[in-house]
Every structure is written in structure tokens, then in C-alpha cells.
Amino acid sequence: MNYQNFVSKIFLITNIVILNTLASTVFANVSDGDWRPQIVEKMFVLPPKQLERVLNNDFKSSSLFLNLKNTDNKIQDRHKKINDLNKAIPNFNGDEQIELKHQVILEKRDYIKDMNTRLNIKKKHLLTKKRFFQQVRRKAIFKNDIKSNNKISSFQKNKSMAIKRAEKMDKKITNLIVSNNLNQKSKYFNEYYKTKKAMNLLEKKIASHPMFKTSDLLTNPENKIASLNLFVQEIESELSVLELKEQMLSQMAKLVSLDAMDLAEVVSKKSFDVHEVPGEDLNDPTNAIELFIN
Amino acid sequence: MGKNIMFTLMLIASMMSNVEAATIKNLERTRANTVAVILDMNINPNQRIQKVEKARLKLLDMERITINDSKLSKNPSQYAVNAFENFDLTFLVHASLEKDKSLAVHWFEEVGFTTSNLKRTKAIRK
Numbered sequence: 001m002n003y004q005n006f007v008s009k010i011f012l013i014t015n016i017v018i019l020n021t022l023a024s025t026v027f028a029n030v031s032d033g034d035w036r037p038q039i040v041e042k043m044f045v046l047p048p049k050q051l052e053r054v055l056n057n058d059f060k061s062s063s064l065f066l067n068l069k070n071t072d073n074k075i076q077d078r079h080k081k082i083n084d085l086n087k088a089i090p091n092f093n094g095d096e097q098i099e100l101k102h103q104v105i106l107e108k109r110d111y112i113k114d115m116n117t118r119l120n121i122k123k124k125h126l127l128t129k130k131r132f133f134q135q136v137r138r139k140a141i142f143k144n145d146i147k148s149n150n151k152i153s154s155f156q157k158n159k160s161m162a163i164k165r166a167e168k169m170d171k172k173i174t175n176l177i178v179s180n181n182l183n184q185k186s187k188y189f190n191e192y193y194k195t196k197k198a199m200n201l202l203e204k205k206i207a208s209h210p211m212f213k214t215s216d217l218l219t220n221p222e223n224k225i226a227s228l229n230l231f232v233q234e235i236e237s238e239l240s241v242l243e244l245k246e247q248m249l250s251q252m253a254k255l256v257s258l259d260a261m262d263l264a265e266v267v268s269k270k271s272f273d274v275h276e277v278p279g280e281d282l283n284d285p286t287n288a289i290e291l292f293i294n
Numbered sequence: 295m296g297k298n299i300m301f302t303l304m305l306i307a308s309m310m311s312n313v314e315a316a317t318i319k320n321l322e323r324t325r326a327n328t329v330a331v332i333l334d335m336n337i338n339p340n341q342r343i344q345k346v347e348k349a350r351l352k353l354l355d356m357e358r359i360t361i362n363d364s365k366l367s368k369n370p371s372q373y374a375v376n377a378f379e380n381f382d383l384t385f386l387v388h389a390s391l392e393k394d395k396s397l398a399v400h401w402f403e404e405v406g407f408t409t410s411n412l413k414r415t416k417a418i419r420k
Binding site: 154155156158159161162163165166168169172173176186188189192 | 357
């Protein structure tokens with residue numbers, strides 16, 4: 001290994017150190033793709049669980065998801081490569097071992113870089129999802145406010161009472177018609193009973209539907225806000241986990257830079273050892289005294 | 295030009311109000327006709343019974359249509375609010391069946407024409 005080669009390696013290793021120290025700021029600038037949920041307003045009425053499913057499907061068609069998938073593949077490849085290189089290092093000596101160590105450091109640097117990109121993409125995904133759920137939540141609260149408006153709510157109360165009272169009378173009215181032999185029934189009268197019967201059957205079927213029991217929106221619309229809050233909370237906890245992972249990544253970067261510094265030290269030491277002139281130091285006048293004596 | 299715009303606006307406004315309270319207005323019209331039959335002095339009791347019975351079936355349909363009208367809930371007018379606040383007076387057929395009374399007796403009672411009330415009245419000269 002000549003001197004120039006060693007110098008270039010030291011330069012590279014120094015680069016790694018600098019890059020890793022600035023890891024968090026430098027990598028954050030990389031473009032990670034984009035995701036803008038293309039969900040129509042009508043979907044907002046869906047229960048949160050189904051809405052999340054639709055949202056996830058939408059995410060899968062975005063460039064952000066494509067980048068996430070690519071980065072995942074890259075990370076898996078690098079992980080395998082680092083493992084292989086680490087296993088190979090003990091089998092070599094000297095310059096070859098240094099070269100392998102150098103390769104490991106480079107792979108580790110790229111691994112951290114990719115991992116950082118992955119975390120950024122994941123963060124972007126979660127933040128977009130959070131913003132989306134917050135928007136749906138705001139709309140649900142707004143709708144709830146309209147419903148709880150005094151004039152409308154008292155009217156609704158009176159109307160539902162009227163419906164209940166009218167339904168109670170249905171049987172009485174039929175009996176009355178039958179007992180009085182009234183044949184002058186209107187078209188609406190006949191259609192009303194037919195439709196009511198069909199509606200009752202449908203209502204029974206809806207009530208016994210397994211999804212009706214699980215879907216909190218259908219059983220109680222106010223629960224939608226609570227479950228949306230839960231979704232936002234879960235996303236926030238996922239975001240804090242990502243922050244922890246980022247901290248871990250910066251620790252990894254520190255370790256890689258320390259390894260790089262160590263390797264640089266070994267390489268420079270070796271380089272000086274090679275160029276060290278064996279024998280006496282001719283720059284020392286005491287060693288040249290013989291020239292003058294003889 | 296100005297007149298045309300005004301006319302169009304008035305037409306739209308009248309159409310909107312018709313859509314909103316059409317069922318209630320129809321109910322009110324039928325109810326008024328039924329009450330008019332009850333109070334009609336020019337028919338004999340048998341004719342009254344027949345006419346009231348016929349009007350009752352029509353009124354029953356109108357009441358059901360109004361009660362089940364989902365459009366009313368979207369933006370209820372004061373008219374609709376008042377109608378549903380006074381169930382016993384608005385939905386005469388339903389309320390009379392609930393109380394097991396005839397339509398006429400129920401209406402008289404709701405407006406305060408009860409036998410005891412009438413007995414308590416005195417003819418005075420002012």
C-alpha cells in the first residue's frame with residue numbers, strides 16, 4: 001500500500017467522521033417523496049377503523065411508500081453485507097483486514113444514512129396521517145356542534161317523540177280499519193304499511209349484523225370523536241418511538257465515527273512506520289561527527 | 295333586467311319555502327278542512343259522521359307523511375317547530391286514538407270546549 005493510497009483513505013475516513021457528526025442535519029434534507037391523501041369527503045363518514053384502512057391503501061399508491069419500500073430493501077441488503085464483512089474480517093490480516101474494516105465503516109455509514117431516510121419517511125407518513133385524522137376530528141366536532149344546537153336539538157327531540165307515539169298507534173289504526181271494514185284506504189295508506197314492514201325487517205337485520213356491533217360510529221356517532229382521539233394518540237406515541245430511534249441512530253453514528261477515527265489512527269501509524277528511515281538519524285549533528293573526525 | 299332578477303329571486307325563494315314546509319302546510323290544510331266539517335252547521339249528524347270519517351283517513355295519511363318527513367329536520371322553520379311542540383293539536387288523529395276519544399271530542403277538549411267548561415259559562419250583558 002503506497003503513501004498516496006493511505007492519504008486518500010485517511011481523507012475518506014475523516015469525511016465519514018464529519019458526515020456522521022452532522023448526520024441528523026445533513027440527512028434531513030434528502031427528498032423522501034410525497035403523500036397527499038386522495039380521499040373523497042364522502043369517506044369521512046366511515047368509522048375510524050375503516051377510514052384507516054382506506055388511508056393505508058391510499059398511502060400504498062404514493063411515492064412516499066415507494067421510497068419507503070426501496071429504503072427497506074436497501075437496509076436489508078446493507079445489514080446482510082455488514083454481517084458478511086464482520087464475519088470475514090478475522091480471516092484476513094494486514095492491509096486486507098484494514099481494507100475490510102474500511103468497507104465495514106463505509107457500509108455502516110450508508111446503513112445509518114438509509115435508516116435515517118427511513119425514519120424521515122415514516123415520520124412524514126405519521127405526521128400526514130395525524131393531520132388527516134385531526135381534520136376528520138375537527139369536522140366531526142363541527143357536525144356535533146350543529147346537532148347540539150338548541151333549536152335543532154329540541155326539534156329533533158320532539159320529532160323523535162312524535163315518531164315513537166305514531167308507531168305505537170300503528171297497530172291500533174290497523175285494528176280500527178279492520179274492525180270498521182273501511183275499504184277507502186288511500187294508496188299512501190297501503191304503501192306505508194308495506195314499507196314499514198320492509199323497514200322493520202331491514203332494521204332487525206342491521207341490528208343483528210356483526211359489523212353493526214363493532215362499528216362504534218353506527219351505534220353511537222359521538223364515539224367517532226373519541227376513537228379519532230385514540231387514533232391521534234396512537235400516532236403521537238409512534239412518533240415518540242421514532243424520536244427514540246433517531247436518538248439511537250445518532251449513538252450509532254457516534255460509534256461509527258469513533259471506529260473510523262480508530263482506523264484512521266491505525267492507518268496513519270502504519271504509514272509513518274513504512275516511511276520511517278531505518279538506522280541513524282542523519283539530521284542529528286552528533287551522528288555526523290564521524291565525517292569531520294576522519 | 296332588474297325586474298327579471300327580482301322575479302327569479304322571488305321564484306327561487308318561493309320554491310325553497312314550498313319544499314321546506316309543504317308537508318306541514320298540506321297537513322294544516324287537511325286539518326282545517328276536518329275541523330270545518332266538525333263545526334259545519336248545515337249538515338245533519340249522520341252526514342257529519344260520514345264526512346269526518348272520510349276526512350280522518352286523509353288526515354291520518356297527512357299526519358304520517360309529516361311525521362316521517364326527514365327533510366323537516368335539516369332546517370326546521372318556526373312553523374315546523376311549533377307544530378311538533380303541540381303534538382296533540384297538530385296530529386289530531388294520532389292523539390285522539392291515543393286517548394281513545396273521537397276526533398271531534400279530542401279537538402274540542404284541546405281548544406278548551408269541554409262540557410264542564412261550557413257548564414261553567416254564564417251569559418252576561420255588558
